[in-house]
Amino acid sequence: MQDVSRLIADGELDAALQQTQQHIRQNPADPKSRILLFQLYCVQGLWDKALNQLNVLRDLDASTLLMVSTYEQVLLCEALRKDVFAARKTPLIFGEPPAWLALLLEALMRESSGDFQQAVQLRTQALQQAPATAGALDGTPFEWIADADSRLGPVLEAIVNGRYYWVPFIQISKIQLEKPTDLRDLVWIPAQFTWINGGEASGLIPCRYPGSEMASDARIRLSRLTEWNEVADGVMHGTGQRLLATDVDDYALLDVRTIEFNPAAGLE
Structure with missing residues (x-):
């Protein structure tokens, strides 16, 4: 072989x-x-x-x-x-759902019906309301972190105990990501989560943005590349490998090993 x-x-x-x-x-x-x-x-x-x-x-x-x-x-x-991304269903929310997260879900619904302008406004409100979560990514301090795709922003997609969640970063104390060793790790990377309440769980993080599996470019499907598609004026959707943005830099998910948060800063 x-x-x-x-x-x-x-x-x-x-x-x-x-x-x-x-x-x-x-x-x-x-x-x-x-x-x-x-x-x-x-x-x-x-x-x-x-x-x-x-x-x-x-x-x-x-x-x-x-x-x-x-x-x-x-x-x-x-x-x-x-x-979920087609606004036909809603995800499970890890922890008490914050009010701003409802705005992100409403934005998906507006977008699915073609009302992109309202979707942008709702996401802008959500990002303004969501507290910044400070911490360090592989030892580099940051003041805030978000998914670079504005459909998610202050939320991380995760599969925990066989269930699909949206996890607000403010609920997380630490994430340890394994180094990819197998082909399936380019689709879902194993991770160990420590929650702000001290609990721990093993899970998986989807490496690729939704729909990446349909891309003609194999680099997108293999999480070797991230591209941004403008689906409407001011509305950009990611394809390929997930990108995490901070006030310091952008980071491809599969290059990251540890993210440590200061949850108290995000809850102030």
Whole structure:
């Protein structure tokens, strides 16, 4: 499967997918190849096919059961995530929902109906009302942090305990992100969260902005690039790898290892 690794490195995802499928037709009981196929389906946003591979792996190799149970829930979260950004559903909110977060959700609804001007106004209000959260990113202090995509701003998308959340940064004390080691880590990066109440949880952060899996550019699908699309006057949507903005600099999510917050500063 070395050729597949080279194809992925070169961004030839369709060819990598075809070669992996061919290998599995010849070696249907090879769990490593099926894990790779599952991951390729995830990169391509073929969620149903990815789920089918997990079902096969469950019966094929007991050592994959933890991975299977984890990512079954993650795939269901992706369906909900799509509906959230299309304003068909609302996300779970971690902690007590602040008033400004309702404005962000209302902005999604306005945008989905084509009222982009009102969506911009609502997001501007939300960003003005949301408290700044100071801290340090990999040791570099910042006075505030936000997702660079204004649809989210002071909110982090996260999958915790198999459920999709919007987590206000003011609810977080610390995030430790693992270094990507596998193809699926370019879709959802494992993270350890410490909440302001002292509780801890393991979870996953979606690496890519919604819809990135549909991009023609493999660099977008592989979280190697971030681009901004102007969907209306003054309305920019991110595609590709998530970008975190601070008063100091912008940071690609997969380059970040630790974010430590000073929650008290955000609650003043």
